[in-house]
Amino acid sequence: MPSQSGIYHEDYASDMQLRPTTMQRIRQIAIVAAVLLMPFILGSNELRIVNQVLIAAVGAVGLNILTGYTGQISLGQGAFLAIGAYGCGLMMAFFNVPWPIALLLGASITAIIGGFFGLPSLRLKGLYLAVATLSAQVIVEWVIKRWDPIDGELDGRTTDALNIPSNLLVNWQWVDANRWLATVGIVILIGAVLWVTWRLQSNFQRDRFMAYRYLLYVVVGLIVVFLSGLIVILQTPMLSLQDVFTEDWRLNGNEYAFYCFAMPVTILVIMAATNLFRTHIGRAFIAIRDQDIAAEVMGVNIFRYKVLSFMVSSFIVGLAGGMLALHSTAISFERFTIEVSIEYLAMIIIGGLGSVSGSVYGAAFIVILPELLRTLGRTIAGTDPASLSQFNRILPFAQQGVFGAAILITLIVESGGIRKIWQNTKDYFRLWPFEY
Amino acid sequence: MSRKLLSFILILVLALGMVGISNAQDEEPIKVGAIFDLSGPTGDVGSPYAEGVIAYVDWRNENGGINGRPIELISQDYAYSVETAENLYTQFVEEGAVVFLGWGTGDSEALRTRIAEDEVPFISASYSANLNDPMGDAPYNFLIATTYGDQMTIMMTHMLQEWEAAGNAAEDMKVAVFHHDSPFGTSPLPDAEAFAESNGVEVLAVPMPRGATDYTAELQQADDFGVTHIIVQNVSSPAALLAANALDFFGDPEFYDFGCLNWCADELFVTLAGDAAEGALGVIPFTPTTVEVDGQEAPRDYLGGQEELEAASLHFTQGWTAMSVMAEAIARTLDNEMELTGPNIRATLESMEGYETGGILAPVTFTPEDHRSTRASRVYSVDDGVWVEASDLIDLRAMDGDM
Numbered sequence: 001m002p003s004q005s006g007i008y009h010e011d012y013a014s015d016m017q018l019r020p021t022t023m024q025r026i027r028q029i030a031i032v033a034a035v036l037l038m039p040f041i042l043g044s045n046e047l048r049i050v051n052q053v054l055i056a057a058v059g060a061v062g063l064n065i066l067t068g069y070t071g072q073i074s075l076g077q078g079a080f081l082a083i084g085a086y087g088c089g090l091m092m093a094f095f096n097v098p099w100p101i102a103l104l105l106g107a108s109i110t111a112i113i114g115g116f117f118g119l120p121s122l123r124l125k126g127l128y129l130a131v132a133t134l135s136a137q138v139i140v141e142w143v144i145k146r147w148d149p150i151d152g153e154l155d156g157r158t159t160d161a162l163n164i165p166s167n168l169l170v171n172w173q174w175v176d177a178n179r180w181l182a183t184v185g186i187v188i189l190i191g192a193v194l195w196v197t198w199r200l201q202s203n204f205q206r207d208r209f210m211a212y213r214y215l216l217y218v219v220v221g222l223i224v225v226f227l228s229g230l231i232v233i234l235q236t237p238m239l240s241l242q243d244v245f246t247e248d249w250r251l252n253g254n255e256y257a258f259y260c261f262a263m264p265v266t267i268l269v270i271m272a273a274t275n276l277f278r279t280h281i282g283r284a285f286i287a288i289r290d291q292d293i294a295a296e297v298m299g300v301n302i303f304r305y306k307v308l309s310f311m312v313s314s315f316i317v318g319l320a321g322g323m324l325a326l327h328s329t330a331i332s333f334e335r336f337t338i339e340v341s342i343e344y345l346a347m348i349i350i351g352g353l354g355s356v357s358g359s360v361y362g363a364a365f366i367v368i369l370p371e372l373l374r375t376l377g378r379t380i381a382g383t384d385p386a387s388l389s390q391f392n393r394i395l396p397f398a399q400q401g402v403f404g405a406a407i408l409i410t411l412i413v414e415s416g417g418i419r420k421i422w423q424n425t426k427d428y429f430r431l432w433p434f435e436y
Numbered sequence: 437m438s439r440k441l442l443s444f445i446l447i448l449v450l451a452l453g454m455v456g457i458s459n460a461q462d463e464e465p466i467k468v469g470a471i472f473d474l475s476g477p478t479g480d481v482g483s484p485y486a487e488g489v490i491a492y493v494d495w496r497n498e499n500g501g502i503n504g505r506p507i508e509l510i511s512q513d514y515a516y517s518v519e520t521a522e523n524l525y526t527q528f529v530e531e532g533a534v535v536f537l538g539w540g541t542g543d544s545e546a547l548r549t550r551i552a553e554d555e556v557p558f559i560s561a562s563y564s565a566n567l568n569d570p571m572g573d574a575p576y577n578f579l580i581a582t583t584y585g586d587q588m589t590i591m592m593t594h595m596l597q598e599w600e601a602a603g604n605a606a607e608d609m610k611v612a613v614f615h616h617d618s619p620f621g622t623s624p625l626p627d628a629e630a631f632a633e634s635n636g637v638e639v640l641a642v643p644m645p646r647g648a649t650d651y652t653a654e655l656q657q658a659d660d661f662g663v664t665h666i667i668v669q670n671v672s673s674p675a676a677l678l679a680a681n682a683l684d685f686f687g688d689p690e691f692y693d694f695g696c697l698n699w700c701a702d703e704l705f706v707t708l709a710g711d712a713a714e715g716a717l718g719v720i721p722f723t724p725t726t727v728e729v730d731g732q733e734a735p736r737d738y739l740g741g742q743e744e745l746e747a748a749s750l751h752f753t754q755g756w757t758a759m760s761v762m763a764e765a766i767a768r769t770l771d772n773e774m775e776l777t778g779p780n781i782r783a784t785l786e787s788m789e790g791y792e793t794g795g796i797l798a799p800v801t802f803t804p805e806d807h808r809s810t811r812a813s814r815v816y817s818v819d820d821g822v823w824v825e826a827s828d829l830i831d832l833r834a835m836d837g838d839m
């Protein structure tokens with residue numbers, strides 16, 4: 001990761017830091033604080049959208065590894081999401097596999113199938129490869145629609161719309177009812193977090209560990225504070241968890257539970273992806289993207305790393321698919337069409353190709369903007385029947401138009417995507433009052 | 437300011453406030469959530485349906501609302517996306533919608549467990565039999581029209597009768613079911629197969645790819661199968677295209693029979709298919725605008741004439757009727773002086789017996805065990821560009837001997 005000019009490193013540890021500047025560290029703390037506070041501030045509907053952003057972010061990071069970093073265009077994103085979702089969902093719904101195992105198995109299956117569909121990349125490049133991955137989309141969609149064990153009957157129950165058992169993640173009612181037991185659990189959890197931190201600190205090579213030091217301290221600190229807060233709530237008889245979560249318990253409880261699971265997964269995926277490109281594997285990916293012949297001359301086994309890229313990417317996309325299955329009460333193939341593949345490509349292009357943070361920005365953009373436009377549209381149209389029937393003829397199409405225009409404008413302003421816009425803004429203030 | 441004046445003002449303000457509050461309680465709007473497809477793949481029939489729902493709300497509010505309380509419709513286009521449907525549903529329920537009008541099969545099936553958790557009575561425009569599970573997964577879903585599966589059985593029953601009346605053997609009847617490539621499209625397939633099994637008819641399912649501009653390849657597939665009857669489970673625009681392609685492909689309309697289930701048997705289909713629509717059959721649980729019944733009076737007056745009603749299409753009356761059944765349930769709940777909650781409205785709906793919609797629907801009956809309002813429908817056919825009755829009411833409940 002190249003540092004900007006003007007930032008000097010005095011030892012290896014600081015050179016290897018993930019977040020080298022003070023501003024970045026402050027931003028990190030702000031993000032962690034926001035992450036922990038979000039569920040208490042937002043209503044269930046907003047939290048639901050945040051959860052969707054998290055799922056999309058994981059999926060976009062996965063796709064960006066393949067398309068943005070390794071340069072292999074994929075139109076099979078929807079298919080890989082579907083494999084992850086159905087893999088996880090079928091195991092949970094019909095074989096009662098616990099969700100963490102189902103999620104990882106689903107992602108692993110996706111990785112294997114993704115690797116298989118990556119085989120044509122040996123001979124095909126660019127648009128030709130895109131069409132080859134399109135076959136993954138078509139084949140997987142067809143299998144889901146026509147193959148009976150997946151779409152049809154299983155154990156005499158229909159799987160047309162696969163129903164996912166809900167409330168599996170965290171049973172808050174149970175926590176509320178068994179406060180002492182829950183408190184003991186949380187204390188053990190805090191202990192485990194502190195123990196792992198201590199082990200990391202003492203066992204890891206100093207320079208390796210230094211890269212994470214600030215981040216780790218901040219994250220661990222905030223998690224401990226947060227968990228201690230939960231204990232305080234649990235041990236105060238006047239307070240119930242229901243008071244803490246706003247509004248409707250049923251709606252919010254589920255979204256909150258999902259958030260508690262999805263946020264750490266997303267952070268893990270983001271950190272794993274960021275670090276991947278600090279290793280020789282990630283650098284091989286980038287070398288293949290930049291000039292595959294040069295990479296081969298340098299001794300990079302192109303075939304191996306291309307397939308590996310497909311597998312790593314598919315694993316993460318499969319994870320996103322599994323998260324989608326856990327988030328929804330039912331999944332059907334309609335969620336995994338070619339439009340979804342294109343939508344994800346749009347996410348990483350708008351966010352910034354070859355950038356992990358860009359994937360997150362892009363996912364947020366594509367998920368939140370239509371929601372905002374819809375809310376705006378609803379505010380304009382109101383609930384008066386006369387105006388409603390008038391606006392219904394225009395607004396849905398206007399929303400789509402504005403959405404398209406927003407994408408276009410973003411890309412015209414800065415073809416590097418939102419990540420580049422953010423970078424430019426930071427540079428402007430850092431260099432001010434000079435131009436460069 | 438004197439103390440007397442001050443207390444007078446205070447009392448006045450309080451009194452006004454009280455009046456304000458009690459008024460507000462009387463006229464507190466009843467919130468109804470709804471999602472429509474205006475811009476998605478089923479927007480051609482979704483738009484008039486939405487118009488019908490909105491028109492009913494407007495008409496009802498103009499006529500004093502439900503027991504003096506206006507209906508507030510919280511609605512939005514969802515472009516047939518399951519994810520958007522889930523978002524809008526959550527949002528509207530959070531905003532206080534007590535009942536909900538849904539649209540597609542995929543999203544209604546995806547939402548049913550949440551609906552059950554939230555206890556929101558739900559009338560979808562999807563008549564998929566998967567939604568009729570009052571004792572199990574879908575206790576709050578109500579189907580106001582004949583299910584797709586039952587429509588399929590009714591259509592095949594009628595076709596087989598005609599076929600045998602013309603002196604043909606059942607074994608020679610070969611039905612190709614052209615269907616929308618989605619849960620909506622595949623919903624009636626098991627019933628088609630079951631009917632075929634018990635009557636010795638042969639069935640072939642042919643998916644219609646989304647956004648296709650030509651169905652010759654699919655028709656070739658049906659021709660190889662030796663098709664004698666085509667039944668379509670899709671919306672009007674693709675069905676009309678298929679009808680036109682079929683006329684070109686087979687050359688002679690005598691060569692095959694063409695039938696539509698309810699979402700393509702409408703005025704739009706006739707307009708788009710033109711000559712190719714002539715003689716087509718349709719299972720239409722909601723009486724077409726060209727067949728006069730009492731229930732059309734209110735929407736006709738609202739729109740300003742028969743011509744406007746025909747232009748608005750039968751999906752307009754369909755939306756109107758769906759909303760009217762829900763409004764009736766709300767009114768009955770209020771009449772019984774029950775609090776307006778999901779479980780109470782559900783109980784009222786389940787006690788509905790033979791509710792008349794002025795001939796637009798067969799009488800609506802829900803029971804705690806069965807959330808299908810009716811299992812009967814007529815078959816209509818296109819005669820000179822107009823849907824006319826082609827059969828008597830075919831009632832599967834009576835045929836199966838249940839109820």
